[in-house]
Amino acid sequence: MTQVDTAETGQRGPAADDEGTRPAGGSRPGRWKRGPVLTTCALLLGLLLLLHGQLPEWAGLGSLVETFLPWFGLFVPVLLAGALWRRSASAVVALLLPVTVWLTLFGGLLGDKSHQGGDLTVVSHNVNADNRDPAGTARDLAASGADVLALEELTDRSTGTYETELAKAYPHHTVQGTVGLWSKLPLSDTRPVDVLWDTAGPSAGKPRPEDVPVEPTRALRTTVATEKGPLAVYVVHLGSVRVMPRGGFWTDTRDVGATKLAGAVAADRSARVLVLGDFNGSMDDRAFDGLTSQLRSAQDVAGDGFGFSWPAEFPVVRIDQILVRGVEPKSAWLLPATGSDHRPVAAGISW
Template structure:
C-alpha cells in the first residue's frame, strides 16, 4: 500500500507540474498577443484619415477648384457624400479604432449643418397660389397624357420646359381646358389661371452654333429658353420667370462641362437683378442644384422653396432614380408654404410644385 500511494502521489505531482507549466506557457502566449496588439488609440489610421478627408471636402467644398467643372460636380452631388459616413463607421467599429470614431464627428457635424434641415417636413397647410414646373422632355412619348396629368395637379401657374415644336399644339389643346391664359416663347411656356401681361423672352446667352453669325428671328425663337411675364393676382402683380438653362456634360477631355449653363445662369441672374419687381418667382430646369456655386448670382437674390418649406431633398432627376434636384422653384417677396414632387410623366424629369402665400 505504501508503494502504491507513493506512486500515485508522484504521478499527481507530475500532472500538476505539467498543468502549471501549460498554464504558464498559455499565459505567456496571451501576454505576447496582447502586447503585440495595437492600442485602441493607434488602430485604424487609414479609416481616421478618410473620415477627416470626407469632412474637409464637405466643409471646404466651395474652395475646391472648378477646373474641369470639378467644384460644380462635387456640389451637385454633395448630399450623397453622407453615404460614406456609415461605411467609414463600420470600418472604425470593425477595427475598434477610437481615433476613427472620433474623426467621424467632423463629417457628421458638417453634413448635418449642410443638410440636416432637409430631413424634416417644413411644410405648412394652405397657400394663396400653387405653382408647378416640369421639363416635359423633347422625346416625351405621350405629351397629351403628360399635359392631362399636369392639369390635374391643381397648379394655378404651370411652367413647361423643353417643349418640342411638334408637341406644342398638344400641350396647348390639353391645357386650354384648365388654363385660359398661356404664353410660349421658344421651348419654354407658362400656363395660368390668371391673366398674363408684359411677356417677353429673356436672353440667357445660348450658343447658336454654326448659325451664330446670322441669328435670324426663327433661329432666335428656336433657341429661346427663358421668358419673363407678369401675372395679375388679387394681391397685386407677380413677376414670373421660366427658364431652361444649358445642359451639362461629362466629357473625357473637358471633365464636367458646364460652360453653357454657367453663362445662362449669369445672364439670368443679371436680368433678375435689374428687375424692380418686389415679388418674383423663378420656375424651371436649371440643370444644377442650388448648392452649386455657379448659381450664386441667382441664389443670392432668390430662395429655394424646397429648402424653406419642403419635405426631404425633393430630388427631381432622373425619373427612375432621382439623385439631384435640378428642377427649381425659387422666390423672393412671397412666403413659401410647401414644396413637393409630383408623380412621374413620360419625361425623364419629375415635375415639382410649391404653395406660396403673400
C-alpha cells in the same frame, strides 16, 4: 513569459491576450492609434464638405462635387462601420467633423417644413422633348390643380398638344422658344430672356464649342395678375451639362445662362418674383451663387426632404427648381412621374 495550463497535454504555453487571438508578448496598438487610414479618410471627408467651395474648377471638378454633395454623407456609415470593426477610437472621433458639417448643410432638409394654406399653387416640369405621351403628361399636370404651370423642353411637335390639352384649365398661356407658361390668371408684359451662349458679356473669351448649336429661346419673363397684385414669373431651361472626353464635366453654357439670369432678376424691380424651371444643376453648385443670393428655394424653406427630381425613375439630384423673392413658400413637394425623365416640382406660395 506568463504560462498557462494546457488541458489536453498538461504542458504550459504562452497566454492569449484579452481578445484571445494574440500572445501577450505581441502588443496591439492602443485604441487611439488604430485605424490611421480610417481616421484620415474621415477628416478628409469633413474637410471636403466644409471647404467644397474652395475646390478648383479644373475639368468641372467643383461643380461635379457640389452637384452630388448631399450623397457624400453616405460615406459616414461606411467609415463608422470600419472604425467599429477596427475598434478605432480616433476614427470615431474624427467622424464627428463630417457628421457635424453634413448636418449643418443638409440637416434642415430632413424634416417636413410644410404648412397649410397658400394663395397660389405653382408647378414646374421639364416635359422632355422625347416624351412619347405629351397628352397624358398634360392631363396629369392639369389634374394637379396648379394655378400656374411652367413647362420646359417644348418642341414644335409637342407644343400644339399641350396647348390643346391645357386650354380648358388654363385659358392664358405663352410660349417662347422651348419654354412656356400656362395660367388660370391673366398674363401681361411677356418677353424672352436671353440665357444663351454668346461671344460677349458673361461668355466673353469663351468661344462656342463646335458641338454646341445655336439654340432657340430658353427663358421667358411674364407678369401674372393675381388678386393681391402682380407677380413676375420667369420660366427657364438653362444649358445642359455634359461629360466631355477631353474636357471633363463641362458646364459652360449652363454657367453663362445662370449668370445672365441672375443679372435679369437683379434688374427686375418687381416686388414679388418667381423663377421656375430646369437649371441643370443643384443650388449647392457655386454657379448659382448669383441667384441664391437673391432668391430662396421653396423646397429648402417649405419642403419635406431633398426634393430630388432627376432622373424620374430614381431621382438623385434636384435640378428642377422653384425660387422665390417677395413671397412666402408654404409648402413644396414632388408630383408623380409622367412620361418625362424629370419629376414635376410644385409649391404653394403665400403673400
